[in-house]
Every structure is written in structure tokens, then in C-alpha cells.
Amino acid sequence: MSETVQTIVVLVLVLLAALYVGRRAWATLRPRRDAGCASGCGCGEGADAAKGDWARS
Amino acid sequence: MSLPPVTAGPPGSGPVALSPAPHAGATAPRAPRADASAPLRVALVGNPNTGKSTLFNALTGLRQKVGNFAGVTVERHEGSFRLADGRRVSVLDLPGSYSLSAGSPDEAVALEVLLGRGGDARRSVARPDVIVVVADAQHLERNLFLASQLLELGVPVVVALNQIDMAARAGITVDVPELVDALGATVVPTVAKRGQGVDALRRAIARAATLPPAERRFTLPAAADRALAPVQEALVHAGFAPSAARLEALRLLGVAHPESHLADVAGLAALVERARASLREGGLAPDRLEADVRYAWIGGVLGRCVTRRAPAGRSASDRIDAVVLHRVWGPVIFVALMALVFQGIFTWATPLMDAIEGAVASLGAGVAAALPDGDLESLVVDGVIAGVGSVLVFLPQIALLFLFIGVLEDSGYMARAAFLMDGLMRRVGLHGKSFIPMLSGYACAVPGIMAARTVENDKDRLATIMVVPLMSCSARLPIYALLIGAFVPPAAVLGGALTLQGVTMLGMYFLGTVTALAVAALFKRTLLRGPVRPMILELPAYRWPSARNLAISVTGRAKLFLRRAGTVILALSVVLWALATFPKHAADPTLPEAVRQEQQLERSFLGRIGHAMEPAVRPLGYDWKIGVSIAASFAAREVFVSTMGTIYGVADAEGAGSRALTERLRTERDARTGALAYSPLVAVGLMVFYVYALMCMSTVAVTVREAGGGRVGWTWAGIQFAYMLALAYGAAFVVYQGGRLLGLG
Numbered sequence: 001m002s003e004t005v006q007t008i009v010v011l012v013l014v015l016l017a018a019l020y021v022g023r024r025a026w027a028t029l030r031p032r033r034d035a036g037c038a039s040g041c042g043c044g045e046g047a048d049a050a051k052g053d054w055a056r057s
Numbered sequence: 058m059s060l061p062p063v064t065a066g067p068p069g070s071g072p073v074a075l076s077p078a079p080h081a082g083a084t085a086p087r088a089p090r091a092d093a094s095a096p097l098r099v100a101l102v103g104n105p106n107t108g109k110s111t112l113f114n115a116l117t118g119l120r121q122k123v124g125n126f127a128g129v130t131v132e133r134h135e136g137s138f139r140l141a142d143g144r145r146v147s148v149l150d151l152p153g154s155y156s157l158s159a160g161s162p163d164e165a166v167a168l169e170v171l172l173g174r175g176g177d178a179r180r181s182v183a184r185p186d187v188i189v190v191v192a193d194a195q196h197l198e199r200n201l202f203l204a205s206q207l208l209e210l211g212v213p214v215v216v217a218l219n220q221i222d223m224a225a226r227a228g229i230t231v232d233v234p235e236l237v238d239a240l241g242a243t244v245v246p247t248v249a250k251r252g253q254g255v256d257a258l259r260r261a262i263a264r265a266a267t268l269p270p271a272e273r274r275f276t277l278p279a280a281a282d283r284a285l286a287p288v289q290e291a292l293v294h295a296g297f298a299p300s301a302a303r304l305e306a307l308r309l310l311g312v313a314h315p316e317s318h319l320a321d322v323a324g325l326a327a328l329v330e331r332a333r334a335s336l337r338e339g340g341l342a343p344d345r346l347e348a349d350v351r352y353a354w355i356g357g358v359l360g361r362c363v364t365r366r367a368p369a370g371r372s373a374s375d376r377i378d379a380v381v382l383h384r385v386w387g388p389v390i391f392v393a394l395m396a397l398v399f400q401g402i403f404t405w406a407t408p409l410m411d412a413i414e415g416a417v418a419s420l421g422a423g424v425a426a427a428l429p430d431g432d433l434e435s436l437v438v439d440g441v442i443a444g445v446g447s448v449l450v451f452l453p454q455i456a457l458l459f460l461f462i463g464v465l466e467d468s469g470y471m472a473r474a475a476f477l478m479d480g481l482m483r484r485v486g487l488h489g490k491s492f493i494p495m496l497s498g499y500a501c502a503v504p505g506i507m508a509a510r511t512v513e514n515d516k517d518r519l520a521t522i523m524v525v526p527l528m529s530c531s532a533r534l535p536i537y538a539l540l541i542g543a544f545v546p547p548a549a550v551l552g553g554a555l556t557l558q559g560v561t562m563l564g565m566y567f568l569g570t571v572t573a574l575a576v577a578a579l580f581k582r583t584l585l586r587g588p589v590r591p592m593i594l595e596l597p598a599y600r601w602p603s604a605r606n607l608a609i610s611v612t613g614r615a616k617l618f619l620r621r622a623g624t625v626i627l628a629l630s631v632v633l634w635a636l637a638t639f640p641k642h643a644a645d646p647t648l649p650e651a652v653r654q655e656q657q658l659e660r661s662f663l664g665r666i667g668h669a670m671e672p673a674v675r676p677l678g679y680d681w682k683i684g685v686s687i688a689a690s691f692a693a694r695e696v697f698v699s700t701m702g703t704i705y706g707v708a709d710a711e712g713a714g715s716r717a718l719t720e721r722l723r724t725e726r727d728a729r730t731g732a733l734a735y736s737p738l739v740a741v742g743l744m745v746f747y748v749y750a751l752m753c754m755s756t757v758a759v760t761v762r763e764a765g766g767g768r769v770g771w772t773w774a775g776i777q778f779a780y781m782l783a784l785a786y787g788a789a790f791v792v793y794q795g796g797r798l799l800g801l802g
Binding site: 006007009010016017020024028029 | 628629
């Protein structure tokens with residue numbers, strides 16, 4: 001694998017990782033009504049529980 | 058009233074049910090659902106610690122957290138299953154509640170769903186099609202209070218008579234057909250933890266949807282009926298069903314302030330006050346009326362349906378409690394158990410940690426051999442494998458911690474720990490209930506803060522939220538383990554029963570707990586001043602921990618840890634590798650490889666950021682590498698370890714894995730002085746820093762929400778972050794500088 005190809009792959013991977021970290025930070029800290037485990041607080045606990053809650057409008 | 062036909066059978070054999078024939082005296086029939094193919098909505102509700110979540114798991118096949126103490130569920134959780142005819146049933150597990158009066162936010166969650174009214178008028182909430190009341194067969198008197206309220210909601214009710222096996226063992230026999238007759242609702246005996254009666258419950262749920270709603274089973278004194286009529290009228294006018302209006306009118310007599318779901322009922326407070334005055338004139342006590350009439354009815358029901366064998370003597374639980382809750386032996390046993398836990402984490406996890414470490418090192422070597430030299434190889438080996446691998450090594454310790462916590466919770470010991478701590482909690486001004494959220498904080502501050510919803514009083518709840526993150530969560534464990542492994546010798550203490558490593562770990566947890574209590578005392582005497590309230594705590598019977606519950610707890614946490622390692626920690630390792638690798642520095646090729654790599658690191662973006670931060674952390678004895686690792690760990694505390702792994706992975710290609718990192722920390726030398734960069738004093742100071750520092754984005758977010766949201770929430774989250782950072786910095790400064798003054802550095 002040439003050095004140029006390696007550099008491009010590395011650049012893409014680093015950009016994707018930075019975007020992911022930024023998105024997670026925003027998802028955790030953005031203002032919203034619901035927070036905590038069930039709505040995906042970021043800790044991961046109960047993250048599946050919020051799906052399809054019929055009592056939420 | 059004419060009795061409907063019933064069938065009876067042992068647990069698991071089938072529901073004891075009403076026939077689907079029209080029910081005399083039923084409330085107005087509900088409107089049919091617009092879409093018959095839509096999922097059937099079922100709400101699972103009951104007193105705390107009756108096994109609702111266990112039943113929820115058994116019904117839906119999900120793995121919701123369960124525990125042998127009250128207040129495990131503070132949010133609603135949704136799952137589903139399919140009936141024999143293919144129809145989907147959507148089940149909502151609601152937080153436990155003793156009545157429909159919402160004293161705490163978790164009870165408000167249940168009330169909103171059951172009444173179909175959101176906390177604010179703009180938010181609609183769908184009502185359930187069927188309510189499943191989970192009642193503990195051993196404590197029917199208390200459980201039937203809530204059940205009697207739920208029977209009046211105008212929704213078909215199925216009663217799951219849970220823990221019927223425990224009741225039988227305690228000499229309690231419940232005449233199920235008689236109970237069906239008394240309640241006017243289907244009753245299914247269940248043993249949720251063994252799955253007994255669950256199929257019958259599924260069938261009963263399907264049948265109940267076709268049955269008319271349940272109704273009030275007792276009559277009020279005529280004077281009460283007259284006094285409450287205007288309140289009921291106002292509620293019906295505001296959109297309540299007549300049966301629910303009757304329930305609410307009676308309930309409101311004992312409620313100091315109508316809850317938020319009643320905010321749009323015009324003039325309600327004045328109407329309730331008039332009803333109270335009218336009742337007093339009639340010689341009735343309005344505050345006690347609901348309890349009096351319901352418990353009088355419950356007394357009659359129990360007389361018909363329940364027989365108790367005279368107790369043979371003290372139960373096994375009582376005998377254990379005589380020791381475990383003893384004034385002297387109780388605290389001794391508590392401390393001994395904690396010491397065992399932390400010693401076990403060090404001793405028993407080692408073989409597995411070694412195996413993972415070997416696997417990570419082999420993977421690193423294999424990938425390095427397979428990929429051509431260059432940036433990509435460096436990214437994968439020095440960034441990803443060194444970063445993520447250094448955290449993965451701690452998986453066995455995390456699993457062991459949750460195994461121990463699971464055993465303590467499921468056996469019923471956690472409730473005893475809360476009881477033991479109640480006196481101390483009251484002395485610091487906290488409500489005894491605050492101890493359960495604080496205990497939950499040992500696992501993770503986020504569910505711990507959520508668990509503070511069980512605390513009724515706003516100031517007590519806020520004080521609890523403010524101190525929960527001081528409890529050492531599992532994310533701190535890799536940091537403690539790394540530093541203790543590197544700098545604390547495994548010397549035997551207490552005659553070889555413990556090692557210095559285990560004692561140091563215990564000390565970190567102890568320091569966090571003691572500080573949490575001290576800070577709570579400070580909050581309760583300043584910003585959150587308020588009276589101390591007594592706690593009523595139900596001590597569940599001891600039981601052998603369920604292997605299934607333990608497996609769910611441990612595998613769930615292990616998966617969560619692996620998910621974090623594979624997502625946030627992986628992504629951050631890649632970003633930090635890039636920061637530590639670029640811009641490329643043209644080093645003098647005549648210099649040794651190690652010196653060139655160190656120069657590259659020093660001149661990278663990360664090195665420059667670190668050096669800019671270094672003056673702030675130098676007084677604590679830290680170099681720039683620790684400084685940037687602390688800053689990066691705001692995303693998640695474990696990132697401290699992965700960042701150190703990545704930094705040393707970039708600086709040195711020896712290999713990936715924590716033991717290599719441990720070794721590097723021990724032997725690292727200061728480039729300027731040539732002396733060892735890190736000493737045991739620095740390590741202790743760093744651990745103390747992490748005991749106190751709130752390095753967790755998720756905790757900040759949940760504090761914002763739970764402290765009221767918006768500006769108020771952010772203010773409290775800001776106070777929490779600032780005081781914890783000040784405490785962390787101050788304590789680490791005192792440890793390092795004080796230690797040096799004493800000649801320990």
C-alpha cells in the first residue's frame with residue numbers, strides 16, 4: 001500500500017472518528033426534555049428501553 | 058352482586074378469571090380502539106419490590122434490571138410479546154408505587170400513564186388497554202390499597218399474585234377464586250422468577266381486553282358522596298371518565314397540592330377545600346377518609362380470602378437480621394464485605410486479565426506484521442490497539458464488581474446496608490432513601506442520579522443528586538487498577554487476609570463515600586437547608602441470588618463496557634493518535650529511535666496542547682501527558698487509561714496492553730531531570746483527583762435534566778462540576794505537596 005493511499009485512509013478514519021465523537025458529545029449534552037438512561041444519556045444503560053414506548057406522544 | 062363463573066388452579070395452571078359476560082354495575086363502556094390490529098397496551102404496576110421487573114422480563118424476554126429492594130425502576134420501560142393469535146402486546150414496566158398519589162417523581166411517572174394525562178396539559182399520554190397489578194402475595198394488605206385504586210380507573214385489571222411460593226412457605230394461603238370474587242378482576246398466581254404462571258398471565262391479558270372495566274368495590278358514606286359530588290363533576294367536565302373522576306375526588310382529599318396532571322381543572326383546589334369542610338361538618342376526617350374506607354374494605358377481603366398459619370418462631374431472615382443489623386456487628390460485617398469485594402477484584406481477576414493482555418499484545422504484534430510500515434499501521438497498533446486494549450484489560454475486574462454488587466442486591470443485603478446507613482444519613486441531613494441512589498452510584502452515576510427520583514422532597518433529592526457522582530463508579534475502576542497495579546506493592550496486610558492493593562482500592566471507595574456524606578451535610582446546611590424526614594424502609598426477605606439475574610447484570614455491564622470501548626474509546630483513541638502523530642517532525646536521524654519518538658510526541662498537536670496545560674497540573678506533580686489524559690477523560694473516565702495507552706503506544710512500539718502501560722508508568726523518566734516521572738505519591742494524588750473530579754459528560758447531562766432542566770438544571774450542573782473540580786484539584790494538591798513536605802515524594 002503506497003504512502004499516499006495510507007495517508008488518505010488514515011485521514012478518512014480520523015475524520016470519521018472526530019465526527020463520531022462530536023456527534024456523541026452533542027447527543028449527550030444538547031438541551032431536551034428527556035434525558036437519562038432510557039433516552040440514551042450516553043451511559044448506555046437501558047438505551048433499548050425507550051424504543052416504542054406507547055405512553056410517549 | 059351476582060358472581061361470575063371462576064376456575065381455579067395452582068400457579069401456572071391458568072388464570073382464575075371473570076367470564077367475558079357483561080359485568081353488573083360496570084362503568085361506562087370504553088370506546089373501542091380505532092385500530093384493532095394495533096398492539097395491546099399493557100401497564101405493569103404495583104408496590105415497590107413486588108417483582109414487577111422480573112415479571113416484565115419473563116413476559117417480554119427482555120433483561121430489565123431487577124433487584125431485591127425498593128426503587129430499582131425509576132423510569133418506565135417498554136417491551137413486547139406476541140399472543141397466540143399473533144397480536145403484539147406492548148408492556149410498560151412502571152416504577153413501583155404504594156398508591157396513586159405522586160409524592161415523588163418516579164410515582165408521578167406511573168400516575169401520568171395510568172390516568173392518560175401528561176404532567177403538562179400540552180402533552181398527551183396514551184392510556185393502557187389493560188392494567189396488570191403485580192401484588193406480593195405475602196403482603197396483600199398493603200398491595201391491595203393500590204389495587205383498589207387501580208380498579209377504579211375504568212380499565213380492565215388483571216392481578217398477578219406474585220411470590221405465591223414465598224407466601225406458602227410463610228404459611229399464608231390465598232383463596233384465589235374468593236379473591237377474584239372480592240376484586241371483580243382476573244387473578245393469576247405467579248412465581249415470576251421461575252416463570253410460573255407467566256403463560257397464564259399472557260392469556261389473561263388477552264382475555265381482559267375483552268372484559269368490561271373493573272369498578273369500585275366499596276361504597277362511601279352518603280355524606281362523603283354528597284360532599285365529593287361537585288369535585289367529581291368538575292373532573293368529568295375536564296375530561297376525566299366518571300370512574301376515574303370518582304377515584305380522583307376521593308384521592309384528592311388526602312393530597313396537599315393537586316398534582317400537575319390536574320393543573321387544567323378549573324377551581325379544583327377550592328372545590329376540594331369545600332368538600333373537606335363539608336366532610337368535617339358531617340363528622341368525617343377528610344385526610345383519613347380514603348385510607349379508612351379502603352383499608353376497611355381490604356380488611357373484609359383478607360378475612361374472606363387469606364388464612365395464615367400461626368408463625369412457628371423467628372424466620373430465617375429475622376435470625377440473619379439479628380446479626381447483620383446489630384449495632385456493632387452490622388457495620389463490621391458491612392466493612393468486611395466491602396473489603397472482600399475489593400480484594401476479590403484484585404485477586405480473582407488476575408488470570409483473566411493476563412489472558413486478555415496476552416491476546417491484545419498478540420493482536421498488536423500480528424497486525425504490525427501484517428500491515429506495511431506507515432501511518433496506517435501506527436494508527437491501528439499504537440492508536441487503536443494500544444488505546445482500546447489498555448482499557449479492555451480491565452473487563453474481568455468490571456465483571457467481578459458487578460457480580461459482587463448483584464449478589465448483594467439480589468440477596469436482599471443492599472436494603473440492610475441502606476438501613477445501617479440511615480442513622481448516618483440522618484446525621485448529615487439526608488433522607489435515608491438517598492442511600493439507594495448513592496449505592497447505585499458505585500455502578501454508574503447516571504442511574505444513581507435517576508434513582509434519586511424515589512426521594513420525595515425536592516431539597517433532599519437535589520442534595521442527593523449533587524453528591525452521587527462522588528461515589529466511585531465502575532468507570533474509575535480501570536484508573537484505580539492501573540495506578541495501584543503500577544505503584545502499590547501487593548504486600549500482605551491484616552495477617553495476609555488482604556493485600557495493600559485491595560486496601561488501597563477500598564480506601565478510594567471509602568474516601569468518595571465519606572466525602573459525599575460531608576458534602577451532603579454542607580449542602581443541607583446551606584443551599585438546600587430543610588428538615589430531616591424519617592424513612593420507612595421495607596426489608597425484603599433474604600433469598601439466594603438468582604443466577605439468571607446475576608448473569609443479566611454481569612453480561613449487561615460487560616456488554617456496556619465493551620460497547621463503550623468499541624465506540625467512544627475507539628473513536629477517541631483514533632483522534633488522540635492523530636493529535637499525537639501530527640504534524641510530523643523531521644527529527645535528526647542520528648538520534649536514537651526512542652529520543653526521536655519522544656521529540657515527535659513533544660512537538661505534536663497533543664504535545665503542544667499538553668505543554669500549554671502543564672503549568673496548571675504541575676503543582677499536582679503531573680506532567681503534560683497526564684494533563685491531556687485528564688482533559689480527554691471528560692468524555693468518559695476510562696479514556697484516561699486509553700489516552701495514556703495511545704500516548705505511550707505512539708512514543709514506544711514495545712507493545713499494546715495495560716501491563717506494558719503499567720511498566721511504562723513505573724519506569725517513565727522526566728526528560729528534563731532524568732528522574733522517575735511518576736512516584737507512588739503522584740499515583741495516590743491522581744487517584745484522589747479521580748475520586749473527586751466529575752469527568753463524565755453523561756453525568757453532567759443527567760444532572761441538568763434531573764435538577765429541573767433549562768437554566769436551573771444547568772446552574773446546578775455547573776455548581777456540581779465546579780465544586781467537584783475544586784475538591785479534586787485541592788485534594789490532589791494537598792496529597793502531593795503535603796507528601797513532599799513529609800518527605801514521601
